[in-house]
Amino acid sequence: MTRVSVIIPVYNIERHLRQCLDSVAGQTLSELQIICVDDGSSDASAGILAEYAARDSRFQIITQANAGPGAARNAGMERAQGDFLIFLDSDDWFEPDLLEEMTARALETGADVTVCRSVEFDSATGRERLSEWMLKTCFLPASAFTAQEIAPHLFQFTYGWPWDKLYRMDYLKREGFRYPPLPNSEDLVYVFPSLAAARRIAVTERTLVHHRVNRSASVSNSRHLDPGVPYQAVRLLEAELRSRDLYRLYERSFLNWAMEFLVWNASNMGDAAAGRQFFHALREEWMPALDFRSHAPAYYEDKTIYCKYLLARYLPWPVFSAIVRGYHALKSRRGAWR
Numbered sequence: 001m002t003r004v005s006v007i008i009p010v011y012n013i014e015r016h017l018r019q020c021l022d023s024v025a026g027q028t029l030s031e032l033q034i035i036c037v038d039d040g041s042s043d044a045s046a047g048i049l050a051e052y053a054a055r056d057s058r059f060q061i062i063t064q065a066n067a068g069p070g071a072a073r074n075a076g077m078e079r080a081q082g083d084f085l086i087f088l089d090s091d092d093w094f095e096p097d098l099l100e101e102m103t104a105r106a107l108e109t110g111a112d113v114t115v116c117r118s119v120e121f122d123s124a125t126g127r128e129r130l131s132e133w134m135l136k137t138c139f140l141p142a143s144a145f146t147a148q149e150i151a152p153h154l155f156q157f158t159y160g161w162p163w164d165k166l167y168r169m170d171y172l173k174r175e176g177f178r179y180p181p182l183p184n185s186e187d188l189v190y191v192f193p194s195l196a197a198a199r200r201i202a203v204t205e206r207t208l209v210h211h212r213v214n215r216s217a218s219v220s221n222s223r224h225l226d227p228g229v230p231y232q233a234v235r236l237l238e239a240e241l242r243s244r245d246l247y248r249l250y251e252r253s254f255l256n257w258a259m260e261f262l263v264w265n266a267s268n269m270g271d272a273a274a275g276r277q278f279f280h281a282l283r284e285e286w287m288p289a290l291d292f293r294s295h296a297p298a299y300y301e302d303k304t305i306y307c308k309y310l311l312a313r314y315l316p317w318p319v320f321s322a323i324v325r326g327y328h329a330l331k332s333r334r335g336a337w338r
Helices: 014-025 045-055 069-079 098-109 148-153 169-175 186-196 219-225 229-243 247-266 272-290 303-314 317-333
Strands: 004-010 032-039 059-064 084-087 113-122 127-130 165-168 201-213
Touching: 004 014, 004 069, 004 098, 014 032, 014 045, 032 045, 032 069, 045 059, 059 069, 069 084, 069 186, 084 098, 084 169, 098 113, 098 165, 098 201, 148 247, 165 169, 165 186, 186 229, 186 247, 219 272, 229 247, 229 272, 247 272, 247 303, 272 303, 272 317, 303 317
Parallel strands: 004 032, 004 084, 032 059, 113 201
Antiparallel strands: 084 165, 113 127, 113 165
């Protein structure tokens, strides 16, 4: 019996891949299907995958031309046979008992989606920090709940990445969620609808995933190559919610999140020219299209984000950029993550 299918998209990650694969192969829950999708790697990643598959029959390797992490995860899902499914990025790693802990929690609560805490590992410094904003239990009525119970904060209680979430397989098959063909931000369009449609969600307070940041070659550091992608992801996410007749229920939570996400991207594009391009599109096109201006200030719950929105709406790019960079630098010196 295969209890859990683990899907790992792989692309030119030879330096960190063994740590990732070892963390899955060494799980205390051994009934696994480990699906690694080589997304057209040109380094030694393919050889490393072959080595693991040769000595452990639980590893299954899919090879495809480079199509991005979303397409790689979709390819993995087509092979998945477990009772549960979880994704893991190939530069991250699990605690040894993550799968045992999370499947037990899912079985105990009957949850379609189970969420754990994670910690961020800074590749530049070698240090880890627990980031409380990754799982905000202050928004939750209990450790297991329906999506409707947290409708005002569905987009705020967790982050839109997939590797800290265990899914019940029959739920995924019934709903048919897929990743869109975007070069980044694609996980948002999968994760949030999968939470919004869930009959039951559970959380565990344990920190079970190590998420690597500040790796120069990561997908998240390529946003400047196509600055419009984050906005495309927002609109695809909105369309997905509307297609499932869920938008009205989650509209306020979604718009609060969208404002934060887009303003954050405006100040974190990683390239001055791309940041300026994003900023002007945000002000002139995207803010009006999302109708941010039609709501009173009280509609937006995070006043810091609302202040950034006002800065983006009224200040020129050089002033906005300088103020936000200074704000982030001050928070960093104080030890806050963002």
